[in-house]
Amino acid sequence: MKRRAFVCGLLMAAVALGVGLRRSPQDADTLVWAADAEGGAPYVFQDPEYPQEQIGFEVDLAKALAKQLGRPIRFQQYEFASLVSGLERGDFDFAMNGLEITPERKSKVRFSKPYYVYKQQFVVRASEQRFHTLNDCQGRADVVIGTLEGTVAERLLDQLGIPKKIYPGAVEPYGDLALGRIDGVFLDLPIALYYARNHPKLKFAGPAIAPGYYAIAFRSRDEALASVFNHALNRLRQSGDLRRIYEKWGLWNDDQELGGDADEITAQAIRPWTPARFVPLLVEGAAVTVLVAVLSMLLAVALGLPIALARLYGPAPLRWLALGYVEFFRGIPILLLLYFLYYGLPVVAVNLNLGLTLNLAPLQAAILGLGLTYAAYEAEIYRAGISALPAGQWEAAAALGMSQSLAFRRVILPQAIRIILPPMTSDFVALFKDTSVVSVIAVVELSKQYQILSKASLQYLEIGLATAALYLALSIPLGHLSRYLEKKWGQAPGE
Amino acid sequence: MNNEMRISVTNVSKRFPDGKKGQRVVLDGVSLEVNAGETVALIGPSGGGKSTLLRCLNGLNSFDAGEIRVGAVVLRPTSPGQGNGAARQVRRLLGMVFQDFQLFPHLSVLGNLTEAPVHVLGLRQAAAHERGLRLLERVGLADRAHDYAGQLSGGQKQRVAIARALAMEPRGLLCDEVTSALDPELKHEVLGVLEDLKHDGMTLLLVTHEIGFARRAADRIVVLAEGKVVEEGSPGQVLDRPRTERTRQFLAKVLG
Secondary structure, X not given: OHHHHHHHHHHHHHHHOOHHHHHOHXXXXXXXXXXXXXXXXXXXXXXXXXXXXXXXXXXXXXXHHHHHHOOOEEEEEXXXXXXXXXXXXXXXXXXXXXXXXXXXXXXXXXXXXXXXXXXXXXXXXXXXXXXXXXXXXXXXXXXXXXXXXXOHHHHHHHHHOOOEEEEOOOHHHHHHHHHOOOOEEEEEHHHHHHHOOOOOOEEEOOOOEEEEEEOXXXXXXXXXXXXXXXXXXXXXXXXXXXXXXXXXXXXXXXXXXXXXXXXXXXOOOOOOOOHHHHHHHHHHHHXXXXXXXXXXXXXXXXXXXXXXXXXXXXXXXXXXXXHHHHHHHHHOOHHHHHHHHHHHHHHHHHHOOOOOOOOOOHHHHHHHHHHHHHHHHHHHHHHHHHHOOOHHHHHHHHHOOOOHHXXXXXXXXXXXXXXXXXXXXXXXXXHHHHHHHHHHHOOXXXXXXXXXXXXXXXXXXXXXHHHHHHHHHHHHHHHHHHHHHHHHHOOOOOO | OXXXXXXXXXXXXXXXXXXXXEEEEEEEEEEEEEOOOOEEEEEOOOOOOHHHHHHHHOOOOOOOEEEEEEOOEEEOOOOOOOOOHHHHHHHHHEEEEOOOOOOOOOOEHHHHHHHHHHHOOOOOHHHHHXXXXXXXXXXXXXXXOOOEXXXXXXXXXXXXXXXXXXXXXXXXXXXXXXXXXXXXXXXXXXXXXXXXXXXXXXXXXXXXXXXXXXXXXXXXXXXXXXXXEEEEEOHHHHHHOOOOHHHHHHHHHHHO
């Protein structure tokens, strides 16, 4: 969500800064091609040697097409998930970025003839003995297969009823497979070829299956443009240029001779996503959101109080340590912390020969990351609340013979809670919304479920509204609770 | 009994750090005796060290030299933050009442009275309640037992604070300008409670600006100025026939 907002922001800035030039007379011929360089190799990605340049087989294909068409093609960075909606909005002329022909996409855009036929490749650990093909995994409860969201591979896993885990990028599932967090990865052959073929700990299981097709997407009304591209693709196929490009990237295989047609490919029945199908999934996501929020808040409270006490009353080294904790976790983006806890810790454990794996489950890493971060905020709230009380209260308690700890528990803390509770509940509301960030480590909570569903169905509006309704249904009562507590506790009785 | 609860301060000195200039002497070799059942009023100009002496007596402040004995407990110079075992023993013998009451606002009036007996003395809740209500009766506030401190007037708050100190059954009471924060018409209700305590034989050490009250209630008056005891004697002698110039100066200012 955040990334999309960021990209949208960038786009708006780009428009404001004069993308108007794009349509200036000397430029009228230029076709704007959108793809996501973050999507990775081997499609379109940044040249490791010249980071400002894009390389990849689709870059080569675009160059060849430009030559055939006699028109320049300009690359435009665009987030993969938004390619279809960006096309509909008119931000560019066509999208070519490993877009699979799916019934949902087919209903929104016009596809060219496929330029690449790919299959799905099942990859397992080299040591795997339990199963040898994807079909062996059917009906096994002890197996989880990783894949990318919104892909044909994901759909196939669903059809086979095999437990899946969804990743945002192509690198992470293979990493998790090597670490033993999942049991297999099922993804497009080009991705498997690039990332897994030479991996010492991984092997291909069975032949590639389930052909799918990459095609270029145009706006539905751009029929003429699509037909010009189809001719150009045909000429590239006949001249052998297409084969040369694929061979250069190690992507050539006999399947490519087949070609195909978008209409035949999508002749399969379209299953629309009705609320009855997506709402239960969203509710499941909401339950994960609540679970993550509540458990990380409990952790934050449990850690926050001792940290606040150490800052207030601890001996010098402990005080510095507590201050360091607060400064560190308030200064580190949660995203970075989550990445470190989930992807970084296992590597650290291996490199340091710790003898333990530190292999956190996504949910554990999410709760730990949010809990550690919010503990810093809680500690500061507690410290402020406790030090707001007059020293005379400590002295009055001491004069009655109370020890420091008794005075703290019976006199100071109950009064400090009044001061602490209102900011604490608003922190909890903030934490509740921050849970959306944990989707980056493959926790499928409400925001993530929204992304997955809306990408799979392209029904951004309906699913978006349902998601927003669920968030509000949870956060509005929280807001009320916060105001109620503020009223009830915000002032001393009688005053 | 007499020796058991005698308070004796011997040659106590205390300095406070004072900005960059170094240190300010607050108590300069103060010696003082309070016998069991005696009422002693500590008077003198502001900044003369009266409150500091009182706070040293129950360990809220440390001191730099000398010795304080309360019954069998001995307080000696300690660096701040050092173990306060002796201080806690002293606090069991001497209750303290503050100028600004410092009632616990999150507890009811009765809760203020039962908190320490239950959690420090280990009294049963019912016994502590009974004791608390008896003390509220004694200070004339039995009907306010279930109100909160915020609902009381200043005079009522101070009477609750006295009852709270008494709930620990101390042998003596230290009162630090307990009427200074009160409107004139509310002072008498607090002073009346103190006079009752005196008649019941409670040992009292009072820092006060109420010269009239000191004359009426005190067995002895001690004048503390610039950290030193400048005069000490019966109310009639100190207030009517002061022997030192410093006392005369002070009385002239106070009595106008």
